[in-house]
Structures are given as structure tokens and as C-alpha cells.
Amino acid sequence: MNVGEVAALAGVTVRTLHHYDRIGLLSPSGRTAAGYRQYSPADLDRLHQVLLYRELGFPLEEVGTLLDAPDADPEVHLRRQHRLLRDRLERTQVMVAAVEKEMEARSMGISLTPEERFEVFGEHDPAEYDAEVEERWGETDAYARSKQKTAAYSKDDWVRIKAEGADVEARFAAALTDGIPADSDRAMDIAEEHRQQINRNFYDCPPEMHAGLGRMYVEDERFTAHYEEIAPGLAQYVSTAVQANATRQGA
Amino acid sequence: MNVGEVAALAGVTVRTLHHYDRIGLLSPSGRTAAGYRQYSPADLDRLHQVLLYRELGFPLEEVGTLLDAPDADPEVHLRRQHRLLRDRLERTQVMVAAVEKEMEARSMGISLTPEERFEVFGEHDPAEYDAEVEERWGETDAYARSKQKTAAYSKDDWVRIKAEGADVEARFAAALTDGIPADSDRAMDIAEEHRQQINRNFYDCPPEMHAGLGRMYVEDERFTAHYEEIAPGLAQYVSTAVQANATRQGA
DNA sequence: CTTGACCCTGACGTCGCGTCAGGGGCGAGT
DNA sequence: ACTCGCCCCTGACGCGACGTCAGGGTCAAG
Known part of the structure; x- marks a missing residue:
């Protein structure tokens, strides 16, 4: 992608991208023979981060040091x-x-x-x-x-985590096919376990945020697809269970 | 008040106040013999507005035109x-x-x-x-x-509005002394009328916002005092009724 | 009558771009 | 082959909202 396209996509001006290039904050990974800037998907990722930090009020120089810190995945x-x-x-x-x-x-x-x-x-x-x-x-x-x-999860860790996730999803699917209501205690218990799993393995996820994720599971086709692949109706089921559990946890 | 005090109070630097003075955005209403800037309470009011608009991202020049517009109370x-x-x-x-x-x-x-x-x-x-x-x-x-x-309310209008307000407050007080619960239908009906009154006479006040006001009536001594003056326990009573009504209205 | 904290007015510096100016690249139509 | 219109390039200057000295006056306390 060349500057104009990136600018339109990201909602910034071409000048801004020029600026980021010159100060070394975001240099496109390639150039054409004629000297046109060529932005790769990785560059877009970085731009996204830059814009987020900028929006949050960080000076550009600090954004650079944050993004270039080697220990910051x-x-x-x-x-x-x-x-x-x-x-x-x-x-x-x-x-x-x-x-x-x-x-x-x-x-x-x-x-x-x-x-x-x-x-x-x-x-x-x-x-x-x-x-x-x-x-x-x-x-x-x-x-x-x-x-x-x-950041330091080993391959074994990832295998275990994936297994844990698959286990919870399987139990959700079982509850669904058993005809157990999504707002029943059993479904909510699985949902709570799902939340604890996120807490342990990934990021801090209070009930309120978990409810937000639940909504997303039916609103975003990407996540819907993930669950529907396992069993039809599972996305809606998980979504309902997660939100019910969040209410139960006092969100 | 001189610059240093104002700066400390408002959480800005002295230089910022100098700047606002030179561009004519906020000139202190007086100077001492030695040339020290003297800020009046009215100046503080204006500074408050300036900082709010600035926080919202308006360029200073536009803040000036907004605040100096003659039709903008x-x-x-x-x-x-x-x-x-x-x-x-x-x-x-x-x-x-x-x-x-x-x-x-x-x-x-x-x-x-x-x-x-x-x-x-x-x-x-x-x-x-x-x-x-x-x-x-x-x-x-x-x-x-x-x-x-x-902005164009006449004196008669104000008299009528004050009377309306006093009426609602009196009816709240009556309900309180009658021992009617604050979350009863009768109390909530008065609360709803209170909300509609704000809507008609002052500003748009959806149920959610009304609930916020209700909380404020007990949290802020200024408003608490206003209601307690009418009848002891009235602040808490109005607060509860208003919040209950907001829930009833689906906030 | 000095000391230290506060005030003044220039004036230059900085950050994150906006805005020309001057020039080249590139696909579509003629 | 040419030209038209759109996109790209690199300087370079400008601007908004202050930050940061520099050089000097003021004022209450000791």
C-alpha cells in the first residue's frame, strides 16, 4: 500500500505519514523504484499502535520509545x-x-x-x-x-492453555445439546470458569468486561464463526451464559 | 488574586495565563500599581469555561469567539x-x-x-x-x-417556574410526612413530574441523568441543605424517589 | 536594608503537523 | 507518442499553544 491508501484507511493525512517517517517513528518497510513509500501489514499494525498512544496524549517521541522497547510485546x-x-x-x-x-x-x-x-x-x-x-x-x-x-509462555504452556479452552468450549457445547438453559447455574458455572481462565492465562477480566465479550460473541461474525464451528447455536449460548454470569457476579 | 494563585487553583501554569492575556482570551479585570495582574471571580468563571472548551479540543481562538458571542449565555x-x-x-x-x-x-x-x-x-x-x-x-x-x-425568560416566567418547583417540593415533603415510602408509586410520580419540569424549563434531562442528580442531592451538602431546609430527611427522600423513578423509566 | 519568593515583559525554542512550491511517475484516453 | 489528471516525492516555511530562559522590578519578613 502507498501513502494515500494508508492515510485514507487510518484517517490521517499523507503529511502525517511523511512526518512519522522522517522522525523515524514509522518508516514504511519498502520503497518502489520511483521512491514511493510501500507500507506492509506490519507497518499498519504499528501505525495503529501509534495512533492509539497518540490519542491517549503521549508525545510522539515517547510513543516511539514505548513501541521500540524490546521487552514490550x-x-x-x-x-x-x-x-x-x-x-x-x-x-x-x-x-x-x-x-x-x-x-x-x-x-x-x-x-x-x-x-x-x-x-x-x-x-x-x-x-x-x-x-x-x-x-x-x-x-x-x-x-x-x-x-x-x-510473553514467556512455552510451547507446553500454550498446549495446556489451548486444551483448557477447548475443554470449556466442549462443556458449553455439551450443556447446549443437553438442553440446559443458558442462564442456568450449570451454564453460568462454565462461564465463570471461562472468565477465570482468561484471568489466569491472559489478562485481567472483571465480570463487566466479560459481559462485554459475551455481547461481542454474537455481534462479531469472527467470534460467532469460532463458536458456530463447534456447534450451531453455541455462540448465542455462550454469549447468554457469560452475560448471565456477569450479572450473577454483580457486574 | 494574582497569577500564581489563580494558576495553582486552576491547575495551569503562569505562562498559560500570560498567554491567554496576550491573545486577549482572558485578560484580568485589573492591575495593581506595579503592574501585577489581578483576577476577579468573574475572571475565574471565564477561565473555567476556557479550560473546559480547551479540554474538549477547541482551538483557543474558537473558544474566544464562543465565549464572546453575545447571544451565548x-x-x-x-x-x-x-x-x-x-x-x-x-x-x-x-x-x-x-x-x-x-x-x-x-x-x-x-x-x-x-x-x-x-x-x-x-x-x-x-x-x-x-x-x-x-x-x-x-x-x-x-x-x-x-x-x-x-435566556429570555421574563420575570413572570421565573415566578411561575419557582412556583412549580416549590409545588413539587411541597408535595415531596407532604409524602414524606405522610409516611409514604420513597420508592412508592406516589413518590415516583412526583419525581417524574420533577424531571418533566426540568425538561420543560431548563435542560434536557433523561432518566439516567435524573438519577445522577438524585445521587447528588445527598452527596453534596449544598443541595442537601436546600432540601433539608424544607423538611428534615427530605434530601434523602427526594434522592431515593428520583432514583427509583429513573429505574422505573428504564434508565 | 537585604533576602527570597513572586511578578513583569520580551524573545526564542518546541512539537505536531498544515500548507505551499517545484518537480517526477503513471495509467487512460486521443 | 502525447497529454491530461491524479498521485507521489522532497524541501521549507508557518502556526498554535505554550515552555523556557534572560533581565529586571516588587513586596513582606526578618
Whole structure:
């Protein structure tokens, strides 16, 4: 792909890609004889990461060091991005609440103090993330290290994990063919095991997030196909069970 | 207040305030004999608005024109900010979902297409707001005009609105002293009327937002005081009724 | 009457591009 | 073979929103 196509796909300008090339943040993996930039799928992957970090407010130079860090596999980035996005979500919710509070205050004739109104603008530098992350994750580094093993999974580990996953899926399929309702205790128990498996082997997955995944299983054909391949109706079944379990777990 | 204090309060640097002064976005209303900038409470108000719009991604020049528009009273800004913040909330939720989707895809060995991954980065320019707002509000301008009357409320209007508010509050108080439960139909009906009143007279208030206000009535002493002045226990009572009604309305 | 914390006004630097300017490459039609 | 229109290239300057000195005045405390 040449610049124009990539730019259109990613929703950025050609100039931006030129810029990223010149500062060494994202250099296309090839050039044509005429000097045209040629972007590979791997380049697109990297661009995607760049844009995510940029959206999160990181300066481009820091994005580069993050992406070029040798110990940072894609999963590390995904987890970090997930955490930062959730932080942002929280911050935005606080701001929404603040604005609603002020609207209501105005209509009731109450006026707020300056301190109150400015406290929304607390700290939210992405730069502070460095220190923050090392404090937060430094404390729970047992957890961090257990998670970082993901990158170091051996072939045996992967075999075991795949087997675990297949086992849960088989039990879902069995429950389905047995005619057990998807919101029954038995189905929800399997769903909970599914969640724990993700927790152990991949990433932190609270019930709420698990419910989101459940919805995705029927909304996205890719995941639907994965389950329908095992048994027809399984995608919907797993989806329902997972969401029911999330509700049961108090999400 | 002089620059340093304002900067500390608002969480910006002194240089930023200097900058806003020089470009005419926020000039302090006074100077001391020695030339020190003196900020009034009104200046702080304006700074607050500036920072909100800035946070939302508006270029400073546009912030200036927005704030200096003669037909734009504070309520207009609040409504606009509320809308923009909700948009942002939605966008962030979409991005969170996208990252979760990718984490799950990776752990299941599914890979996503580039198109899929980039579609998150759709349009989100604050610049497009201009055109957008005139289209959206142009269509429903009956609604817009009915809302803009807020700024043009006459003294009689205000008297009527205050009376309506007092009426609802009195009926809440009566229900409370009658020993009617706050989550009963009668209390919820009054709550719904409260919501409709806000809708008619002030701003668009869907059930979900109304529930948020309900929580605030007990969390914020300012609002608590307003209700407790009428009858002891009324803040908690209204809060519960409003939230119960929101659930009933399907929030 | 000095010290240290705060204030002032230039003025230049930085980051992430936008925006020309000047020139070459390439497939379609004539 | 030529040209038209669209895409690509490389400088190079501009801009918005400040950061960061430099050089100097102010003000309350000791």
C-alpha cells in the first residue's frame, strides 16, 4: 500500500505519514523504484499502535520509545492502553457529572465555589504515567510478573492453555445439546470458569468486561464463526451464559 | 488574586495565563500599581469555561469567539459542553470495547483486519461541530428555540417556574410526612413530574441523568441543605424517589 | 536594608503537523 | 507518442499553544 491508501484507511493525512517517517517513528518497510513509500501489514499494525498512544496524549517521541522497547510485546501495549482508556472514561464521567451538577445548581439558584469547579481539572498528564505505573505495578509486582509470563509462555504452556479452552468450549457445547438453559447455574458455572481462565492465562477480566465479550460473541461474525464451528447455536449460548454470569457476579 | 494563585487553583501554569492575556482570551479585570495582574471571580468563571472548551479540543481562538458571542449565555455553554462530553464518553467506550475485542481476539488466535482496527479512529474533530450543530439543531429548531427561551425568560416566567418547583417540593415533603415510602408509586410520580419540569424549563434531562442528580442531592451538602431546609430527611427522600423513578423509566 | 519568593515583559525554542512550491511517475484516453 | 489528471516525492516555511530562559522590578519578613 502507498501513502494515500494508508492515510485514507487510518484517517490521517499523507503529511502525517511523511512526518512519522522522517522522525523515524514509522518508516514504511519498502520503497518502489520511483521512491514511493510501500507500507506492509506490519507497518499498519504499528501505525495503529501509534495512533492509539497518540490519542491517549503521549508525545510522539515517547510513543516511539514505548513501541521500540524490546521487552514490550503487543499484549503489554494492549493492557496499558486498556488501563489508560478506562482512566479516561472515569475522568470524562466525572466531568459530565460536574457539568450536570452545575446545570442543576444554576436552575436551583445555587452557586458553586471556584475551588469546587476547578477540582475537575486535576492531574491527567500522560507523562505522570511512568512514575505512576512503577509505583502501582511495583507494589503488586507478583501479579505483574505472573502476567508478564504471558510473553514467556512455552510451547507446553500454550498446549495446556489451548486444551483448557477447548475443554470449556466442549462443556458449553455439551450443556447446549443437553438442553440446559443458558442462564442456568450449570451454564453460568462454565462461564465463570471461562472468565477465570482468561484471568489466569491472559489478562485481567472483571465480570463487566466479560459481559462485554459475551455481547461481542454474537455481534462479531469472527467470534460467532469460532463458536458456530463447534456447534450451531453455541455462540448465542455462550454469549447468554457469560452475560448471565456477569450479572450473577454483580457486574 | 494574582497569577500564581489563580494558576495553582486552576491547575495551569503562569505562562498559560500570560498567554491567554496576550491573545486577549482572558485578560484580568485589573492591575495593581506595579503592574501585577489581578483576577476577579468573574475572571475565574471565564477561565473555567476556557479550560473546559480547551479540554474538549477547541482551538483557543474558537473558544474566544464562543465565549464572546453575545447571544451565548452560560446555559448555552453548559448544554454544549454536556453534549460534547457525552459524545466523548461514547467514543471512549467504543475504543475501550475495541481494545477488549483485540485482547480477546489475540487470546483466541483470531486476527482482525486492518479496516476493523482503524474504524475506531473515525471523525471526531471539534471543528466539525460548527456544521454539525447547525444541521442538527437547524432541523429541530422548534426545540432549539423553545430552549433558547430560557435566556429570555421574563420575570413572570421565573415566578411561575419557582412556583412549580416549590409545588413539587411541597408535595415531596407532604409524602414524606405522610409516611409514604420513597420508592412508592406516589413518590415516583412526583419525581417524574420533577424531571418533566426540568425538561420543560431548563435542560434536557433523561432518566439516567435524573438519577445522577438524585445521587447528588445527598452527596453534596449544598443541595442537601436546600432540601433539608424544607423538611428534615427530605434530601434523602427526594434522592431515593428520583432514583427509583429513573429505574422505573428504564434508565 | 537585604533576602527570597513572586511578578513583569520580551524573545526564542518546541512539537505536531498544515500548507505551499517545484518537480517526477503513471495509467487512460486521443 | 502525447497529454491530461491524479498521485507521489522532497524541501521549507508557518502556526498554535505554550515552555523556557534572560533581565529586571516588587513586596513582606526578618
